[in-house]
Amino acid sequence: MTEAVSRIVVQFFSEASSAMKEQADQRTVLSVSGLNVSFNTLRGEVKAVSDVSFDLRRGEVLALVGESGSGKSVTTRAVMGIVRGNATIKADRMNLAGNDLLTLSEEEKRKLRGRVVSLVFQDALSALNPVLSIGDQLGELYRTHLGVSRKEARERSIELLRSVHIASSERRIDDYPHQFSGGMRQRILIASAIALKPEVLIADEPTTALDVTVQAQILDLLDELREELGMAMLLITHDLGVVARTAERVAVMYAGRLVETGTVDDLFRAPAHPYTAALMASAPRIETVERLEPIKGSPPNLIAPPPGCAFNPRCTHIGDLCTKVRPELVMGADGRARACHYPLLETANVG
Amino acid sequence: MSADPILEARGLSKTFHAGGAMFGKQFHAVKGVSLSVAPGETLAVVGESGCGKSTLARMLVGLETPDEGEILFQGAPIKRDRALRRQVQMVFQDPYLSLNPRRTVLDIIAEPLDVHGLARGAARKARVEELLTAVGLDPVAASRFPHEFSGGQRQRIGIARALAAEPSVLVCDEPVSALDVSVQAQVVNLLIDLQKRLDLAIIFIAHDLAVVRAISNRVMVMYLGRTVEEGAAEQVLVAPRHPYAIALRGSALEPDPKLARLARGTAARGEPPNPVNPPPGCRFNPRCSRVTAECRVDEPMLIQAQGHSAVACYHPVHN
Numbered sequence: 001m002t003e004a005v006s007r008i009v010v011q012f013f014s015e016a017s018s019a020m021k022e023q024a025d026q027r028t029v030l031s032v033s034g035l036n037v038s039f040n041t042l043r044g045e046v047k048a049v050s051d052v053s054f055d056l057r058r059g060e061v062l063a064l065v066g067e068s069g070s071g072k073s074v075t076t077r078a079v080m081g082i083v084r085g086n087a088t089i090k091a092d093r094m095n096l097a098g099n100d101l102l103t104l105s106e107e108e109k110r111k112l113r114g115r116v117v118s119l120v121f122q123d124a125l126s127a128l129n130p131v132l133s134i135g136d137q138l139g140e141l142y143r144t145h146l147g148v149s150r151k152e153a154r155e156r157s158i159e160l161l162r163s164v165h166i167a168s169s170e171r172r173i174d175d176y177p178h179q180f181s182g183g184m185r186q187r188i189l190i191a192s193a194i195a196l197k198p199e200v201l202i203a204d205e206p207t208t209a210l211d212v213t214v215q216a217q218i219l220d221l222l223d224e225l226r227e228e229l230g231m232a233m234l235l236i237t238h239d240l241g242v243v244a245r246t247a248e249r250v251a252v253m254y255a256g257r258l259v260e261t262g263t264v265d266d267l268f269r270a271p272a273h274p275y276t277a278a279l280m281a282s283a284p285r286i287e288t289v290e291r292l293e294p295i296k297g298s299p300p301n302l303i304a305p306p307p308g309c310a311f312n313p314r315c316t317h318i319g320d321l322c323t324k325v326r327p328e329l330v331m332g333a334d335g336r337a338r339a340c341h342y343p344l345l346e347t348a349n350v351g
Numbered sequence: 352m353s354a355d356p357i358l359e360a361r362g363l364s365k366t367f368h369a370g371g372a373m374f375g376k377q378f379h380a381v382k383g384v385s386l387s388v389a390p391g392e393t394l395a396v397v398g399e400s401g402c403g404k405s406t407l408a409r410m411l412v413g414l415e416t417p418d419e420g421e422i423l424f425q426g427a428p429i430k431r432d433r434a435l436r437r438q439v440q441m442v443f444q445d446p447y448l449s450l451n452p453r454r455t456v457l458d459i460i461a462e463p464l465d466v467h468g469l470a471r472g473a474a475r476k477a478r479v480e481e482l483l484t485a486v487g488l489d490p491v492a493a494s495r496f497p498h499e500f501s502g503g504q505r506q507r508i509g510i511a512r513a514l515a516a517e518p519s520v521l522v523c524d525e526p527v528s529a530l531d532v533s534v535q536a537q538v539v540n541l542l543i544d545l546q547k548r549l550d551l552a553i554i555f556i557a558h559d560l561a562v563v564r565a566i567s568n569r570v571m572v573m574y575l576g577r578t579v580e581e582g583a584a585e586q587v588l589v590a591p592r593h594p595y596a597i598a599l600r601g602s603a604l605e606p607d608p609k610l611a612r613l614a615r616g617t618a619a620r621g622e623p624p625n626p627v628n629p630p631p632g633c634r635f636n637p638r639c640s641r642v643t644a645e646c647r648v649d650e651p652m653l654i655q656a657q658g659h660s661a662v663a664c665y666h667p668v669h670n
Contacts, residue, residue: 067531067532067533067534068502068531181622182400183622184622211399211400211558211623212399212558212559212560212599212602212603212604213399213598213599213602213618213619213622214399214622215602215604216601216602216603216604216614216618216619217602217618217619219604220615220616220618223615238531238532239532239604240532240606241561241603241604241605241606241611242604243606244604244605244606244607244608244610244611244612245604245605245611245612245614245615264608265608268606268607268608278533279532279533280606282532282533282535282536283532283536283561283606284535284536284539284559284561284562284564284565285561285564285605285606285607286560286561286564286588286589286600286603286605287589287605287610289564289565289584291540291543292535292536292539292540292565293536294533294534294535294536294537294540295533295536298501
């Protein structure tokens, strides 16, 4: 009896210490709190992002999910400091690997890009310079940031292309972007993003324009590189299939606000926010044929969002409070957060 | 299936010339492809870019002329016959590029009516309003311009235009791939409902297997201009037999973390080779995991097996 108890105690302590170790390893590399981004337009102020907060830990993949216009891309552009147009950006905290993004000068922020944080765009063809060879574009990174010689930059670039699985990279280094296929160009873009081994990689719809087979290859590549380099990844996507394949945690955005956050497994098993549930019901699956359930209506106008919860005109679980009081994002005991007055209850019989 | 096919294609081939007709190289965008579709049925054509699925679609609606083979409508060959052409209409992929920005929705949707001389004046307007209602848009939309609509709404306009001439066959080339998930579901459901109501035959060109599963009865997998597997949707998508179809299945991104993690690392290797220079033998052999010597010599034929999908492979997987 006592032996059993002591075994349990020992087990408890060893688990606790490994959890502590894990925690130390999982230090936060990107912390955003109370981010607001608005654009002044002729028709009024568009609140593209409202009160968005999230933490990204070392080595993890956080997916920011939402439909077009939900504010997911603007959020990441605010973090990168590359919001275009006449935007007003406010935040309580924006910390990137120990650097306070709110107080840094433009010049200092510029230095962080590439080395500490980098971005993979959706459209590889327009992100690469058509008149420079791949070797010149990748080599430039090493020469400007690390001040290495042309020769060394070239060697490193070849090595880099190899790491993103571009065959015969010594030969292809002198080719131009148009000589590569869409999937290869996306690999090159990823190569340039990881060249300086950043701590945070932001991937904005990295596979949307690609073929399915290539899409899966690119996601597998990102996953492999993340493990190798220990990068944290912020993945922006509207595709729940991409989330399921790649991410560990998810933050769902709607009308510029976070509506639900949690682990991928929890969220897919039992979405708590009706919007998350509706998104999932609208996604087709291969194994089963069920009639798809589209979300009725369309996303709200961000100049004059509906009162209360922004999702209320489209919600199937609407209650009295929804049109009056805006629900705050509240963290539940299960480590999941939702911004909903009447969250969906987890059904007991799910396995 | 049980009903007689309404549209049939036999041995369609299309060759393009890359880099000039005289000195450039030829490549077969589509080579010896046959298909048939019955009223009320949806045949999906899936494959990567460059597999010839869009060229096939364009041949079916008469936007390209096949070099070989023929297209039959109710058993009669379609040539330059407008009355027959009218029966096969197309919904295009990009709802932003396929609607003329300077014409009103009324004129866009009425174009087939004008071309085929089907309705004029008040009847024309009434028909357009009826079509708008059928695709779930407000009839007042008729007087607006395409830029006033969202992507999903534009695709509805594209569908209304395709339906204007009362076709029996709708060829949809990636109709939902440019849309958000929730909007995608709306358009897929609209197509399913219209099909039921009008007994339409649909040829649905797509690369997203999950969307294909939601809408199709039969599926045809193409690789570099050839059909490599064809059969009931459930067979081809859930239990594919051709190594390429299996790889495609492994690449599909499913909104289910457990399935998705299992699929990690099972994506098809490599990228589709250049169609100008297809490898000898089976076109999939350089990427195939089951390749043997004979695969590099002769191209396998599409063979129908009892109770299974038809595959063009020397070593299909037995389920």
